[in-house]
Amino acid sequence: MTAVTTDPQVDKSDRVTSTGTGDARRRLPRIPDRIRRGGLPYLLLLPAVLLELLIHIIPMAIGMMMSFRQFTQFYINNWAGAPWTGLDNYSIAVDFNAPIGEALLHSFLVTCVFTFFAVGLAWLFGIAAAIMLQENFRGRGFLRAVFLVPYALPVYAAVITWAFMFQRDNGLVNHVLHDQLGLTDAPSFWLIGDNSIYALIIVSVWKGWPFAFLMLMAGLQNIPRELYEAASIDGAGIWQQIRKITLPSLRPVNQVLVLVLFLWTFNDFNTPYVLFGKSAPENADLISIHIYQSSFVTWNFGSGSAMSVLLLLFLLVVTAVYLFFTSRGRKGSHG
């Protein structure tokens, strides 16, 4: 069990963090001028900048360019030859009365519902576990290791197991619900049809909540113990301490965590792809699968690119609005 005891390590980094964040920035000018002015920082950044260009900036520029063209498989080898169509791909994508736009809107709404429940439950499970494991007791280290298993398991191995559990005829879920508990009249379909959204949410929560647990556990390490001691001297019970100290102290962590969970869940491709395959059931047709389907299955890269750009714009707006409100809130609460 020594492997899962984190206390000494964490305590050390606690100390480092508290001295580092504020003071360090103010001390920056003390670095000798000859080094600060030289080209060294640029040299250090060079590999990262070159790679960022190659893997992010140039592909994004090409993606933008593709979205204004009628880009089908015939032009893969000659992209400059693809006919320029202006905003056609975009207007088709947002024409919600026509089939392509309607399907995109549907997929977008499904993704919103899915993200809401998947993120909400993952956060809830994560915070419950983090608080319940904050104090030391027998079995704590073991449980912490167990809770991190879904995080460590490769996505495809874990999700394929869930796919097996959700099989109609030989899966565990129907065996329990139908054969053992008698809750359903007949074995249900879970990976096709209306139930598939439930299956997708369950698998996503199972896979995602340990990350929330991990982040919140790290956040709990930063709460000074004196706060709890002072509160308990004042007669606050454990529930009050959780409500008045633990939850408010976790606010900065929660702000980062919810944003990160939102972005990952909204963009998730791995879980639906392994669970359902190349084309998801209508009820669980997440946006990234939808774009993949439009691009690589129906070979319409131009339309797929336009959808990618729209998705990106949406995420940028949501993130900007979120950061605006949370950073304003943060200023308000800390003076």
Place this chain on the structure above:
Amino acid sequence: MASHARSPMAAPQSFLWTRRIVLTLLAGFVLLPVYVMVSSSLKPLQDVSGKFQWIPSELTVQPYFDIWETVPLAKYFVNSLIVATSATVLSVTIAVFSAYAVSRYNFRGKRVFTVTVLSTQMFPGILFLLPLFLIFVNIGNSTGLALYGSRGGLILTYLTFSLPFSIWMLIGYFDSIPRDLDEAALVDGCGPIRALFQVVVPAAVPGIVAVSVYSFMTAWGEVLFASVMTNDETRTLAVGLQGYATLNDVYWNQVMAASLVVSVPIVAGFLLLQRYLVAGLTAGAVK
């Protein structure tokens, strides 16, 4: 021992019971698929093809031998290992240099760089998949360099998620290391690069391990790029595991055995290193 224990007071019964119930339910939820994976991998094919049984009617280790024959699992394993290791080493090495520059120096363009890195981290993989696919195909056509379908190409695409994350986390971690440490080394006549490797890097081991663990695990589990950018020779485990489903039958016992085999090394490694992950997150991301 528990330096961050909540309170010296004994917790009330209501809390203890809530804790027992919540933790039991969560442990059950987490372990259910693990149980299914392990027990099904030890069942004969007729068992996993019929109704689910909690207790196998007959235990067999045959699936663990068959998995290597049904699909070339060993080849996929090697491919995954090469790709995930290279992507991790590459992104962490490059991230160490750039995080050091951002954390320790003031220079023009610093803000542009950090904002770019931070924002690319949130972009969906699907956004880069199409353009990278086209770039690889076209580079191949014009220069004969086989990026599409090659391990090198896949490693490059994996940097799209591991590089920004590593840079972002390491900037936070380096910021948390007192500047006095490497400034003292600089004053003593150390060059900046020596200060980085002799002072900052050793002090940042938990952060570097955390970032490496994350990069490796994400690369090991990645499905999207692997399913588009690989061919028969370079296929990784993520795609290769689909090979156990044939037109007539899915060898579920072999699927479960193979899933277990590809998971055990990474889960074991993760649990050994997880204390670094919490330490790394504490300093790097949670501030």
